[in-house]
Amino acid sequence: MSLLPSILAKREGRALDETQIRAFVTGVTDGSLPDYQISAFLMTIFFRGMDRGETVMLTRAVAESGAVLDWSDLDRPTADKHSTGGVGDKLSLVVAPLAAVLGVAVPMLSGRGLGFTGGTLDKLEAIPGLRTRLDHAAFRRQVSALGCAFVGQSEDLAPADRRLYALRDVTGTIESTPLIVSSILGKKLAAGPRSLVIDLKVGRGAFMPDLAAAKALGRALRETAAAFDRPCSVIFSAMDAPLGRAVGNGPEVAEALAVLAGRGPAGVRDLSVELAAEMLRLAGASSDREAARAAAAAALDDGRALARFGEVVDAQGGRLGEPAAGWGLPAPAHRRAVTAAAAGHLPAPDAGRVGWLAVELGAGRRMAEDGVDPTAGIVFRRDWGERVAAGEELAVVEGCDAARVERAAEGLARILAPRPEPEPAPPLVLARLDEHGFRLGPV
Amino acid sequence: MSLLPSILAKREGRALDETQIRAFVTGVTDGSLPDYQISAFLMTIFFRGMDRGETVMLTRAVAESGAVLDWSDLDRPTADKHSTGGVGDKLSLVVAPLAAVLGVAVPMLSGRGLGFTGGTLDKLEAIPGLRTRLDHAAFRRQVSALGCAFVGQSEDLAPADRRLYALRDVTGTIESTPLIVSSILGKKLAAGPRSLVIDLKVGRGAFMPDLAAAKALGRALRETAAAFDRPCSVIFSAMDAPLGRAVGNGPEVAEALAVLAGRGPAGVRDLSVELAAEMLRLAGASSDREAARAAAAAALDDGRALARFGEVVDAQGGRLGEPAAGWGLPAPAHRRAVTAAAAGHLPAPDAGRVGWLAVELGAGRRMAEDGVDPTAGIVFRRDWGERVAAGEELAVVEGCDAARVERAAEGLARILAPRPEPEPAPPLVLARLDEHGFRLGPV
Numbered sequence: 001m002s003l004l005p006s007i008l009a010k011r012e013g014r015a016l017d018e019t020q021i022r023a024f025v026t027g028v029t030d031g032s033l034p035d036y037q038i039s040a041f042l043m044t045i046f047f048r049g050m051d052r053g054e055t056v057m058l059t060r061a062v063a064e065s066g067a068v069l070d071w072s073d074l075d076r077p078t079a080d081k082h083s084t085g086g087v088g089d090k091l092s093l094v095v096a097p098l099a100a101v102l103g104v105a106v107p108m109l110s111g112r113g114l115g116f117t118g119g120t121l122d123k124l125e126a127i128p129g130l131r132t133r134l135d136h137a138a139f140r141r142q143v144s145a146l147g148c149a150f151v152g153q154s155e156d157l158a159p160a161d162r163r164l165y166a167l168r169d170v171t172g173t174i175e176s177t178p179l180i181v182s183s184i185l186g187k188k189l190a191a192g193p194r195s196l197v198i199d200l201k202v203g204r205g206a207f208m209p210d211l212a213a214a215k216a217l218g219r220a221l222r223e224t225a226a227a228f229d230r231p232c233s234v235i236f237s238a239m240d241a242p243l244g245r246a247v248g249n250g251p252e253v254a255e256a257l258a259v260l261a262g263r264g265p266a267g268v269r270d271l272s273v274e275l276a277a278e279m280l281r282l283a284g285a286s287s288d289r290e291a292a293r294a295a296a297a298a299a300l301d302d303g304r305a306l307a308r309f310g311e312v313v314d315a316q317g318g319r320l321g322e323p324a325a326g327w328g329l330p331a332p333a334h335r336r337a338v339t340a341a342a343a344g345h346l347p348a349p350d351a352g353r354v355g356w357l358a359v360e361l362g363a364g365r366r367m368a369e370d371g372v373d374p375t376a377g378i379v380f381r382r383d384w385g386e387r388v389a390a391g392e393e394l395a396v397v398e399g400c401d402a403a404r405v406e407r408a409a410e411g412l413a414r415i416l417a418p419r420p421e422p423e424p425a426p427p428l429v430l431a432r433l434d435e436h437g438f439r440l441g442p443v
Numbered sequence: 444m445s446l447l448p449s450i451l452a453k454r455e456g457r458a459l460d461e462t463q464i465r466a467f468v469t470g471v472t473d474g475s476l477p478d479y480q481i482s483a484f485l486m487t488i489f490f491r492g493m494d495r496g497e498t499v500m501l502t503r504a505v506a507e508s509g510a511v512l513d514w515s516d517l518d519r520p521t522a523d524k525h526s527t528g529g530v531g532d533k534l535s536l537v538v539a540p541l542a543a544v545l546g547v548a549v550p551m552l553s554g555r556g557l558g559f560t561g562g563t564l565d566k567l568e569a570i571p572g573l574r575t576r577l578d579h580a581a582f583r584r585q586v587s588a589l590g591c592a593f594v595g596q597s598e599d600l601a602p603a604d605r606r607l608y609a610l611r612d613v614t615g616t617i618e619s620t621p622l623i624v625s626s627i628l629g630k631k632l633a634a635g636p637r638s639l640v641i642d643l644k645v646g647r648g649a650f651m652p653d654l655a656a657a658k659a660l661g662r663a664l665r666e667t668a669a670a671f672d673r674p675c676s677v678i679f680s681a682m683d684a685p686l687g688r689a690v691g692n693g694p695e696v697a698e699a700l701a702v703l704a705g706r707g708p709a710g711v712r713d714l715s716v717e718l719a720a721e722m723l724r725l726a727g728a729s730s731d732r733e734a735a736r737a738a739a740a741a742a743l744d745d746g747r748a749l750a751r752f753g754e755v756v757d758a759q760g761g762r763l764g765e766p767a768a769g770w771g772l773p774a775p776a777h778r779r780a781v782t783a784a785a786a787g788h789l790p791a792p793d794a795g796r797v798g799w800l801a802v803e804l805g806a807g808r809r810m811a812e813d814g815v816d817p818t819a820g821i822v823f824r825r826d827w828g829e830r831v832a833a834g835e836e837l838a839v840v841e842g843c844d845a846a847r848v849e850r851a852a853e854g855l856a857r858i859l860a861p862r863p864e865p866e867p868a869p870p871l872v873l874a875r876l877d878e879h880g881f882r883l884g885p886v
Contacts, residue, residue, distance in 0.1 A: 007615035011489070036478035040614035043486035046454070171483035172450035 003027065003037040010044045018057050025061035029160045035167060042164070042173040050178035055220065056227040058178060062186025065160035069107065069136065069192035074144060076105045077283035080193035081275050082184055084208065085117035086201040087355035088242035092120045092150075093256035094272040094300075095279070097308040100147030101299050102276070102292075103285040107143045109153045109191045113364045113372070114169070116205070116355025118252065121152050122364075126250040126329055126374035130318030142315050146308065150316065157190040166368075175207065181220045185228070195231040195282035197275055202430055203240035205351020211236060211430055218433045231282045234433040237271060238426050241348035241384055244268040247355070248363040248377015250329045251398065257320075257327050260306040265383075267428050273297050274429060332375035332398035336409040340388045344418025348384035348425060353415055361399050361408040373400045378412060385422040446470065446480040453487045461500050468504035472603045478610060485607070485616040493621035498663065499670040501621060505629025508603035512550065512579065512635035517587060519548045520726035523636035524718050525627060527651065528560035529644040530798040531685035535563045535593075536699035537715040537743075538722070540751040543590030544742050545719070545735075546728040550586045552596045552634045556807045556815070557612070559648070559798025561695065564595050565807075569693040569772055569817035573761030585758050589751065593759065600633040609811075618650065624663045628671070638674040638725035640718055645873055646683035648794020654679060654873055661876045674725045677876040680714060681869050684791035684827055687711040690798070691806040691820015693772045694841065700763075700770050703749040708826075710871050716740050717872060775818035775841035779852040783831045787861025791827035791868060796858055804842050804851040816843050821855060828865040 006020045016024075024041065027033030050058065071078045081095050096106045110120035110132070121132050134142065134151045142149040155162075161183050168174050168183075188196055198221055200214050201207075208214040218234035225232035237243075244265040246255035258264035259272060277292035286292035299305045313320055321328025340346075358364055362373035376399035382388060394416045397409040431440045449463045459467075467484065470476030493501065514521045524538050539549045553563035553575070564575050577585065577594045585592040598605075604626050611617050611626075631639055641664055643657050644650075651657040661677035668675035680686075687708040689698035701707035702715060720735035729735035742748045756763055764771020783789075801807055805816035819842035825831060837859045840852040874883045 002613075004613060004615060011486075011615050034478070034613075036482040036610055037614055039479040040482040040486045040616065043454075043483045043490075044615070047486075047490040167479055170445075170447060170477075171480055172447055172454050172487070173483065 003033055003041055007037065007041050007044055010041070010048050013048055015051055016054055021054065021057045022061050025058070025065055025160045028163050029065045038164070039167050039171040039173070042168055042171060042176070042179065045178060046173045046176040049176075052223060055178040055181050055224050058182040059185045059189065059224055060228070062158055062160045062164070062182050063189035066158055066190060067136070067156045068190050069157070071105065071107060071143070071192050071194075074105050076103055076147065077195070077285060078105045078107060078193040079195045079197065079279040079283040080106060080108055080188060080191065081197045081199060081279060082188065083199040084201050084206065086239040086243055087116060087118070087205045087351040087358070088244050088247045088252065089118060089201070090123060090244065090246070090252040090256040090268065091199065091272055091275060093123060093253065093309070094259050094268070094305070095275045096148045096150065097260065097312060098272060098276040098296055098299055098305040099279045101304045101308045102280055102295055104279055104283045105143050105147045106279070107139070107191055107193055108148070108150060109157065109187065110150055111153065114368060115366070116352060116359055116364060118249070118364060120150065122372050123249045123252050124150050126253050127313055127318040127320060128328065128330065130313060131316050134316070142312070146311055146315060148308065148312050150312065153187065158187045161186050177217055177220050180217060181224050184221065185224055189228060189230070195279070196225060197278045197282060198232065198234045199271075199275060200234050200236050201239035202236050203238055203351065205242065205355055206239035215431070215433070215438060219438070222433055231435075233278050233282055235274060235278065235429060236431040236433070238428050238430055239351055240426065242351050242354050243271070245380040246377060247358050248361070248398070249372060250332070250374045251377035251379050254327055254329060257306070257309070257323070260300065260309050261303070261323065262301040269300065271428055273300070330375050333400045334398065334402045334405040336397045336405050337393045338395045338397060338409050338412045338416060340390055340392045340394055340418050341413070342418055343390045344388065344420055345422040346382050346384055346386050346388050346394060346416060347419050348423055349415045354378065357408050357411050357415075361397065361404050362401055363399070375400055378408070385425055387422070388418055446476055446484055450480065450484050450487055453484070453491050456491055458494055459497055464497065464500045465504050468501070468508055468603045471606050472508045481607070482610050482614040482616070485611055485614060485619070485622065488622060489616045489619040495666060498621040498624055498667050501625040502628045502632065502667055503671075505601055505603045505607070505625050506632035509601055509633060510579070510599045511633050512600070514548065514550060514586070514635050514637070517548050519546055519590065520638070520728060521548045521550060521636040522638045522640065522722040522726040523549060523551055523631060523634065524640045524642060524722060525631065526642040527644050527649065529682040529686060530559060530561070530648045530794040530801070531687050531690045531695065532561060532644070533566060533687065533689070533695040533699040533711065534642065534715055534718060536566060536696065536752070537702050537711070537748070538718045539591045539593065540703065540755060541715060541719040541739055541742055541748040542722045544747045544751045545723055545738055547722055547726045548586050548590045549722070550582065550634055550636055551591070551593060552600065552630065553593055554596065557811060558809070559795060559802055559807060561692070561807060563593065565815050566692045566695050567593050569696050570756055570761040570763060571771065571773065573756060574759050577759070585755070589754055589758060591751065591755050593755065596630065601630045604629050620660050620663050623660060624667050627664065628667055632671060632673070638722070639668060640721045640725060641675065641677045642714075642718055643677050643679050644682035645679050646681055646794065648685065648798055649682035658874070658876070658881060662881070665876055674878075676721050676725055678717060678721065678872060679874040679876070681871050681873055682794055683869065685794045685797050686714070688823040689820060690801050691804070691841070692815060693775075693817045694820035694822050697770055697772060700749070700752070700766070703743065703752050704746070704766065705744040712743065714871055716743070773818050776843045777841065777845045777848040779840045779848050780836045781838045781840060781852050781855045781859060783833055783835045783837055783861050784856070785861055786833045787831065787863055788865040789825050789827055789829050789831050789837060789859060790862050791866055792858045797821065800851050800854050800858070804840065804847050805844060806842070818843055821851070828868055830865070831861055
């Protein structure tokens with residue numbers, strides 16, 4: 001069946017029906033549609049959009065393009081957290097075990113990084129021995145036993161999304177609300193959690209640069225999830241500067257471990273508590289947001305979340321060491337300090353620039369085939385806006401390649417050049433969208 | 444070099460520069476760009492358009508993607524005629540030899556039909572023995588000797604257009620002004636005539652349904668041609684009903700021969716005279732439009748145009764017979780008359796419907812790989828709007844396949860059902876665009 005009539009209909013601004021959308025996704029999945037028609041169709045959707053009904057149909061077709069997991073036999077409610085991607089975003093590593101110890105099962109499917117956005121799988125694989133390829137049976141056993149597992153998306157879940165995303169990535173069709181919604185929710189519906197908290201990143205280090213556009217995407221995500229009877233909250237969080245003080249796979253695991261141990265940067269801790277509390281609330285494990293936040297904070301402070309993370313790592317073959325020995329994470333071969341050329345205030349660095357610096361350093365991928373250096377990364381020593389003295393250490397750049405470490409340190413020194421005045425730091429949670437509507441601020 | 448930055452720039456509405464457009468066309472020609480990026484880019488151009496400068500750059504790049512013919516050593520001026528495609532459009536067969544006997548060389552490159560639009564090569568190949576594959580040297584010799592040759596576009600002329608057109612055809616990106624302009628003029632610039640008359644078909648049997656859209660395309664064609672110092676006139680002609688009384692390859696050759704012999708339907712003759720006269724005027728072979736029309740009419744009436752057509756057919760290996768013996772064209776195995784079910788006025792049939800009926804009959808192609816039946820076609824017996832009696836023969840359907848002839852005759856009977864009142868016939872020439880601007884009517 002040719003896609004041409006559907007391309008022409010959408011091109012002229014007409015809504016597509018279920019038959020047309022199903023035929024499209026089937027042709028994507030079974031390979032019968034050629035790439036060139038799919039990409040022309042994706043660009044048409046970019047320009048013409050899709051209404052709510054079309055978006056729901058596309059999401060359903062993507063979800064049902066492969067296996068669909070069912071967790072209804074678990075003794076606990078299920079929830080998941082999804083981030084639209086940022087720099088220094090290690091929240092999944094904290095949030096999943098944190099929600100798990102508080103009675104919510106988190107069947108989390110994670111991805112790898114591409115471009116300046118990191119991926120949870122890459123971070124976890126900095127832990128020696130840790131495996132992220134679990135078959136469905138092992139995944140189910142571990143979620144049942146520990147409430148949490150970190151696995152890569154298997155080939156048979158939402159296979160249509162894999163081909164569509166690969167084409168979108170190279171044809172300039174990433175930034176389309178219906179395509180983003182059907183990609184995110186199609187995968188989540190296949191993975192099967194009953195409720196979903198979305199961490200929608202906003203700012204120069206996110207693919208949504210401003211809150212207005214992010215709000216429209218958030219509404220589309222929530223409304224589409226509602227059509228599948230999945231409660232969904234969106235937390236709009238700032239991604240102008242990197243999240244926390246560590247960027248890079250190994251360094252981010254270390255920072256996540258510090259937060260799980262009740263320490264670590266306030267921003268990472270606060271946002272982890274916020275996301276875990278919302279998961280508890282949506283899943284019905286806590287009816288009160290304040291109580292949920294308090295429970296999450298307590299589980300970080302009393303060591304339960306860290307212990308659960310350790311059990312999950314053990315179950316997946318990973319080996320963690322003592323905190324004093326850098327948790328047993330591989331040590332970088334090269335380190336280079338970045339110091340302040342003059343006294344002043346540390347600027348909040350552009351997350352996008354820092355992210356690309358980390359990619360150049362070897363922490364991320366330019367192309368899907370690239371490998372990553374688990375030791376490569378940047379650790380900031382001070383918070384944005386703080387007053388620093390000339391010569392003071394502002395950050396450390398690490399990695400296995402001396403020349404790359406040197407180059408990245410030079411680039412970072414330019415980014416971190418102290419300024420005469422402190423810049424005001426924006427709040428980390430910009431807004432939220434839940435069953436009470438959209439509200440600005442972290443309320 | 445990736446096309447992605449150009450896709451993104453155009454997607455955001457920015458104009459592309461010469462380097463980006465050259466790189467695109469080079470990547471299309473040498474095969475280094477993948478189909479899926481080209482088709483996403485074409486759809487982006489469909490939605491965002493191109494300004495005049497971009498259109499000129501794209502046209503130049505397409506023209507220069509292969510060999511460029513140069514006719515400056517001929518002792519006569521060169522001109523060409525291009526039709527945007529219609530049903531029953533056999534004008535090239537008349538106009539090329541007609542202009543040639545009046546002192547203008549016509550190095551005409553023709554195409555094959557696809558969909559309901561016929562192709563000059565298919566029509567000519569209904570003549571037994573006629574070859575349309577001439578190499579550049581033979582093409583040059585024949586144009587020099589006879590002022591006219593009918594050849595298919597060789598592989599090495601504007602090769603970028605071949606790949607682009609094939610992709611546009613299957614991705615819903617045909618109807619884009621800059622893509623149409625660069626395709627038509629890119630090929631014409633490569634073929635080398637110094638001036639160009641465009642027969643821009645308007646109506647339900649053309650890809651331009653209304654005059655407003657056609658006018659915009661006509662202006663873009665004329666302005667782009669001007670940037671290459673090529674005089675270009677556009678004649679906007681009606682394509683609501685088929686042109687003339689014959690549709691189908693063999694039947695259209697017979698009708699063209701009748702017009703070349705000074706007979707045939709008035710519409711085909713008048714439009715042939717109009718187009719040939721404009722070619723003479725643009726090429727400088729006649730400074731006065733009225734004189735040019737008179738010269739063209741005379742060359743049809745005194746047999747010179749027919750004689751020249753015969754010489755061209757001879758030179759290309761074709762064999763024509765006596766008019767009384769159907770010019771030696773292959774006879775259809777099956778014929779079926781369509782008669783009037785009741786008295787009334789013959790309606791002007793929808794050219795699109797008649798065109799698809801002819802395709803079903805075997806006269807045209809649904810896909811580029813399909814073959815055609817040279818004998819398949821429809822010959823109308825009366826003019827649109829004429830009063831007919833019940834049982835009177837309105838048309839004959841012909842072809843090699845009895846079942847198809849039968850089906851087409853049934854479809855045609857529905858289309859030709861007489862009406863109580865005559866419909867007013869629109870003028871054949873709707874408007875023209877030349878150095879004096881745009882004017883309605885055939886002036």
